[in-house]
Amino acid sequence: MLLQALRLENFRNIEFAEFEPHPRFNVFSGANGQGKTNLLESIYLLSAVKSFRPQTNQSLIRHDQDEAVLQGRVDRGGMQRIVKVSIGKTGKKVFLNNSPVRNLSDFFGTLNVIVFGPEDIQILKGSPSERRRFIDRAIFNARPGFAIETQSYEDLLKQRNAVLKSESVDAALLDIYNEQLIQYGSDIIERRIGFLDQFRPVLNATFQSIFDTSFEADLTYDFRWMDNAPKAGELTRIDIETLLEQALKSSYPEERARGFTVVGPHRDDLKATLNDFEVKTYASQGQHRAFVLAMKIAQIRYLEEQYGFAPILLLDDVSSELDRERNRYLFEFLHDRDDGQVFITTTHRDYILLSDEIVNYSIENGVVRTSN
Ligand SMILES: Nc1ncnc2c1ncn2[C@@H]1O[C@H](COP(=O)(O)OP(=O)(O)OP(=O)(O)O)[C@@H](O)[C@H]1O
Ligand SMILES: [Mg+2]
Known part of the structure; x- marks a missing residue:
C-alpha cells in the first residue's frame, strides 16, 4: 500500500502542501510547533476520517478559513484510488474517486495506517x-x-x-x-x-x-x-x-x-x-x-x-522517546522489511538511522520543503 500523492489545503497551520512521497522513507524535520504532527494527522484522517487525537472539526481547519481539504492518491496492488476528506465547521465530507461516500464502510480500508507517537x-x-x-x-x-x-x-x-x-x-x-x-x-x-x-x-x-x-x-x-x-x-x-x-x-x-x-x-x-x-x-x-x-x-x-499487505507507518517523533538501543532496533526492523512506506517526523535528524531510499523534508511554519 502506497500513498503516491498528498495535497493539503488549510489544514491546521498548513496553508498548502502538495508532494509525491517516496515509496519507502519520508523524513520530516523541524523545530517544535512547526506542523510535523499536523502533517501525519492529515494522513491519518485520510484513513480513518477522524483524528488520532480528540478534535473538533473547527480545530482542524486553518484559523480564519472555512474549510480544510485533504486529498491523497493511494495505490494498492496496482489499483489507484483518490481519497478526499473535506472538513467544514459543521461536518466532514468524504469522497472516493471524486464521488461522495454515503456509507463509510465503503471507504474504510482504502488506506491503512499505523501511527506510533510519544503518547503511545x-x-x-x-x-x-x-x-x-x-x-x-x-x-x-x-x-x-x-x-x-x-x-x-x-x-x-x-x-x-x-x-x-x-x-x-x-x-x-x-x-x-x-x-x-x-x-x-x-x-x-x-x-x-x-x-x-x-x-x-x-x-x-x-x-x-x-x-x-x-x-x-x-x-x-x-x-x-x-x-x-x-x-x-x-x-x-x-x-x-x-x-x-x-x-x-x-x-x-x-x-x-x-x-x-x-x-x-x-x-x-x-x-x-x-x-x-x-x-x-x-x-x-x-x-x-x-x-x-x-x-x-x-x-x-x-x-x-x-x-498480506504492509500498512503505511506514521512515526511521530518516537526516536526522542526511545532509548538508543530500542531506537536502533526500530530502524533495523524498518530497514530489513522488503517494502512498506514510512512517514517519520523528528526534531533531530540524527536520531533517524536511515540513509537509503529516503526523501528528507523540512517543515517550518506549516511549509513543507524537500531538503535533499
Ligand atoms: N486550526 C489551526 N490553524 C492554524 N494553526 C494551527 C491550527 N491548529 C494548530 N495550529 C498550529 O500548529 C502548530 C502545531 O503543529 P504540530 O503539532 O504539528 O507541531 P510539531 O511540529 O509536531 O511540534 P512538536 O515538535 O512540538 O511536536 C502550533 O503552532 C499550532 O498553533
Ligand atoms: Mg508533534
Missing part, C-alpha cells in the same frame, strides 16, 4: 481506554467494518444511559437496549479476543527479538465488568452472551443508581505481562519501552503475515 510510550501506564483504543485500532486495520460496529455500540450506550438516567425507567425500551448491548457487545468482545489469539505469539516473538529470549511477553483480555472472569480464550460466543446477560441483570441496581452502563466491552482492559508479572507494576523502564515498541512492530507483522 505511556500506553501501558495510562488508563484502560488507551489500551482499548490500541486493540480497536489494530482490529480496524485488519477489518475496516469494525469502526462501524464500535460506533453503533457507542451510540447504543448513549441511548441506554439516557434511559438509566431518566426519572422513571421505560422497561420495554430498556429490554430492547439490553438485547442490543448483548449482541453488539459480544461482537466487539469476540473480535478483540480473536485478534489477541493471533496477535499474542507475534508479540512475544517480537519482544524477545528486541529484548531477551528469557522473557515471555503476553497480552491478555481483562474483563472489568465481572468478578472471577473465566479465561477469555476459552469462551464461545454463547458464553460471552450469557455472561453479559447475567451481568446486566445483577448490575441493574448499580446502573440505575449511577445512571450509566457499567457492563460491557467499553469497560474492559488489556493486561500486559512479562513472565506472568504485570508490566505496569513490575517491568523496568527499558522493558516497558521494549514492550510498547514490540506491540507496534507486532501489529505491522501481524497485518503483513495474516493479511
Whole structure:
C-alpha cells in the first residue's frame, strides 16, 4: 500500500502542501510547533476520517478559513484510488474517486495506517481506554467494518444511559437496549479476543527479538465488568452472551443508581505481562519501552503475515522517546522489511538511522520543503 500523492489545503497551520512521497522513507524535520504532527494527522484522517487525537472539526481547519481539504492518491496492488476528506465547521465530507461516500464502510480500508507517537510510550501506564483504543485500532486495520460496529455500540450506550438516567425507567425500551448491548457487545468482545489469539505469539516473538529470549511477553483480555472472569480464550460466543446477560441483570441496581452502563466491552482492559508479572507494576523502564515498541512492530507483522499487505507507518517523533538501543532496533526492523512506506517526523535528524531510499523534508511554519 502506497500513498503516491498528498495535497493539503488549510489544514491546521498548513496553508498548502502538495508532494509525491517516496515509496519507502519520508523524513520530516523541524523545530517544535512547526506542523510535523499536523502533517501525519492529515494522513491519518485520510484513513480513518477522524483524528488520532480528540478534535473538533473547527480545530482542524486553518484559523480564519472555512474549510480544510485533504486529498491523497493511494495505490494498492496496482489499483489507484483518490481519497478526499473535506472538513467544514459543521461536518466532514468524504469522497472516493471524486464521488461522495454515503456509507463509510465503503471507504474504510482504502488506506491503512499505523501511527506510533510519544503518547503511545505511556500506553501501558495510562488508563484502560488507551489500551482499548490500541486493540480497536489494530482490529480496524485488519477489518475496516469494525469502526462501524464500535460506533453503533457507542451510540447504543448513549441511548441506554439516557434511559438509566431518566426519572422513571421505560422497561420495554430498556429490554430492547439490553438485547442490543448483548449482541453488539459480544461482537466487539469476540473480535478483540480473536485478534489477541493471533496477535499474542507475534508479540512475544517480537519482544524477545528486541529484548531477551528469557522473557515471555503476553497480552491478555481483562474483563472489568465481572468478578472471577473465566479465561477469555476459552469462551464461545454463547458464553460471552450469557455472561453479559447475567451481568446486566445483577448490575441493574448499580446502573440505575449511577445512571450509566457499567457492563460491557467499553469497560474492559488489556493486561500486559512479562513472565506472568504485570508490566505496569513490575517491568523496568527499558522493558516497558521494549514492550510498547514490540506491540507496534507486532501489529505491522501481524497485518503483513495474516493479511498480506504492509500498512503505511506514521512515526511521530518516537526516536526522542526511545532509548538508543530500542531506537536502533526500530530502524533495523524498518530497514530489513522488503517494502512498506514510512512517514517519520523528528526534531533531530540524527536520531533517524536511515540513509537509503529516503526523501528528507523540512517543515517550518506549516511549509513543507524537500531538503535533499
Ligand atoms: N486550526 C489551526 N490553524 C492554524 N494553526 C494551527 C491550527 N491548529 C494548530 N495550529 C498550529 O500548529 C502548530 C502545531 O503543529 P504540530 O503539532 O504539528 O507541531 P510539531 O511540529 O509536531 O511540534 P512538536 O515538535 O512540538 O511536536 C502550533 O503552532 C499550532 O498553533
Ligand atoms: Mg508533534
